[in-house]
Amino acid sequence: MRANFIFSEVWIGLRRNLTMTIAVIITVAVGMAMLGVGLMINAQVTMMQGFWYDKVEVSVFLCAKNSQIPACNGKAITDAQTKALEQQIKAMPGVEKVYFEDQATAYKNFQDSASNNPLVNATKVEDMPTSFRVKLADPDKYQPVIDALKGQPGVAQAMNQKELIEQFFVMLDKLRGGALAVAIILVLAAALLIGNTVRLSAFNRRRETGIMRLVGASNLYIQLPFVMEGMIAGLVGGVFAAVMLIVAKVFLFEEIGRYLALGAQIGWNDVASVITLTMVIGVLICVLASFVTLRRYLRV
């Protein structure tokens, strides 16, 4: 096997089909980037689920003076009521831990979680509600707790944080689905484009391949330059996709993460494994498409 001979053939083939090659590279790059973004969202969701489901708790907001919430009737909760409520929550089955969040703590948490939000400056410590934070042994069994606490005297609102987070996860799921759908369509387009490129290439080089066949070149020797063309296009597309994914990590995931306080961030090792995977898939698809087309258009 003479490597430089194969490479010169590949180079000639790629140059002759420059426009098609560029089309293949762009399609593969965008398709693989989409696939990669989908995979990265996936990793992000898994990570956030792990992070948040540990912290998920039922919040029982208590009535403050002049509260607008109808359940309070404009009256603040009394100390006796607070104590009774705490006892009641502690006695409930499935409750792991209960702690009281006063206004100062609530204000501090609010400041931490929404540092970029202009509301922070307009909010005073006195505006913050007090609440009981209830940690459940099984975060999925929140409904009976909420049902029991709603309507108790002095309780403004009982809500499960999981519901809020769930909405966000649903949105991420949709984003992931969209990215993967686009990726599949583009991968299909890339496969067809590669098929077309190889067909053109085989037609352009029918003289050479005809002679190669006659003088007894092995099938591998005849087909390899074409397959390598597809492979190189796939590889270059994969490199572009990798760049796009790195950009996405820096400017999309990290920025959004900072703004929304997602809590957990995918790391560079996740990005690296996603890049490797998309690269392998991209090259594999290109090589397969080349082989399938060669079977049809290059008689051996």
Add this chain to the structure above:
Amino acid sequence: MCHPRSVLTPRLACRDALVIHFDNVTKVYTNQNRPALDHVSVDVDKGEFVFLVGPSGSGKSTFLRLVLKEERPNSGAIHVAGKDLARLSNFKVPHLRRRIGCVFQDFRLLPNKNVYENVAFALEVIGKPRRFIRKVVPEVIELVGLEGKAHRMPDELSGGEQQRVAMARAFVNRPMILLADEPTGNIDPATSIGIMKVLDRINRTGTTVVMATHDAAIVDSMRKRVVELEDGKIVRDQSRGVYGQAY
């Protein structure tokens, strides 16, 4: 492997050096009723020079394509270079073709490669080492009478010279058999003589030459074995024949 001949001209001895052996071969192309070859049996010995003559459509090209295993017969057995083609896997066909050189009417040179590169191409694509190529290509270019023209491009050469390049390419790997499909078809008679001299020279190195041709003058002047096909059947097999029916 030695089979009695079933042809018109009987041979005295049956040697064991058969290079091409057709036994009752029939080839019908799809979408055609008439067979291109009709129960053809013919043997070619090592080192023979055989003219394959007959009108267009008589099956000459089909015969050559069957030898190369570019087509497979509908019935009958074909042995080439000691191999039963029916039992030769597709994987091994390239190795068969390395033992067969081919020359065509239309030369089939690569226009973007010079004479040397065209000949070297045949060796490059079967993975021969560069040192070997550098040694044998000039030798074979000299053999076909193109010394000093190694760096010319095909379009700078006459038709006869281009055909010499094609012959050099076909012969550079020292094949056992050289198939020539109307090699003088595009060349004027004076130049054809030179081409035939090269073929004769190649034949003298021990390579079996099978040449399909329409060129009566060449066949008559060479006085070699002539196999005549008509409508896919062998109608004549003469050891020192001429083109026409004149015996």
